[in-house]
Amino acid sequence: MKRAIKVPVTYESNFSPEELEEKMLEENREVSTSSNLKGREIFLWSIEGDRVQLKFYHSYHSDMCDTMFDGTLNKGLQGSQLDGFIKKPAGIWGVFWTILAVALLIGAGIVLAALMSAEIQAGLILLAPLVLAVAAFIGASMLRFDKKRLAQINDYMREFTASQSTDVLGEELAEDERD
Numbered sequence: 001m002k003r004a005i006k007v008p009v010t011y012e013s014n015f016s017p018e019e020l021e022e023k024m025l026e027e028n029r030e031v032s033t034s035s036n037l038k039g040r041e042i043f044l045w046s047i048e049g050d051r052v053q054l055k056f057y058h059s060y061h062s063d064m065c066d067t068m069f070d071g072t073l074n075k076g077l078q079g080s081q082l083d084g085f086i087k088k089p090a091g092i093w094g095v096f097w098t099i100l101a102v103a104l105l106i107g108a109g110i111v112l113a114a115l116m117s118a119e120i121q122a123g124l125i126l127l128a129p130l131v132l133a134v135a136a137f138i139g140a141s142m143l144r145f146d147k148k149r150l151a152q153i154n155d156y157m158r159e160f161t162a163s164q165s166t167d168v169l170g171e172e173l174a175e176d177e178r179d
Helices: 016-035 090-116 122-143 147-161 166-178
Strands: 006-013 042-048 049-057 065-073 080-087
Touching: 006 147, 006 166, 016 042, 016 065, 016 080, 016 147, 042 147, 049 147, 065 147, 080 147, 090 122, 147 166
Parallel strands: none
Antiparallel strands: 006 080, 042 049, 049 065, 065 080
16 A cells, blocks of 8 residues: 555444434543543544534644544445545644754755855765755655554444445555565
8 A cells, every 4th residue: 555645535334413413422521521631542523614624633742643533524325435545634734844943944044154164065965965865755744644553543434433435545555465
């Protein structure tokens, strides 16, 4: 499976859109009434009209949400259907662009310092691409999907919706596991 920025998914359910929405709200109430959430894996739903988001916290209050479902809740033929993408949330993108901007500033500062010095410092000029390479590696690592987390959110969504559609993502993850 290719690790893309967005993974398209569809979950079909026999629940009506209203029943599924109520189930999401009930799940959030259970999480909010639980004590000692710190360090636990949790799933938090948010609903705005027909737009639905599920944020997966691997270690609540210890890290930021790094995998989420973002999609729409539609009326299906026999129930409802969640169409959308599993993707990286805006917080991850913000950190990515911040790291990239800081690395570019540091690289530009190093090159400028090397060019303004009386003697050409080859070591300084070679340091700038090294800083950019490290920042690119860190950024690319942040945007990659962890297979276990991707499988966890997919399994949770399938179980939560009692999905009866074909599990394309699960099959791709299982195929990757075999390879």
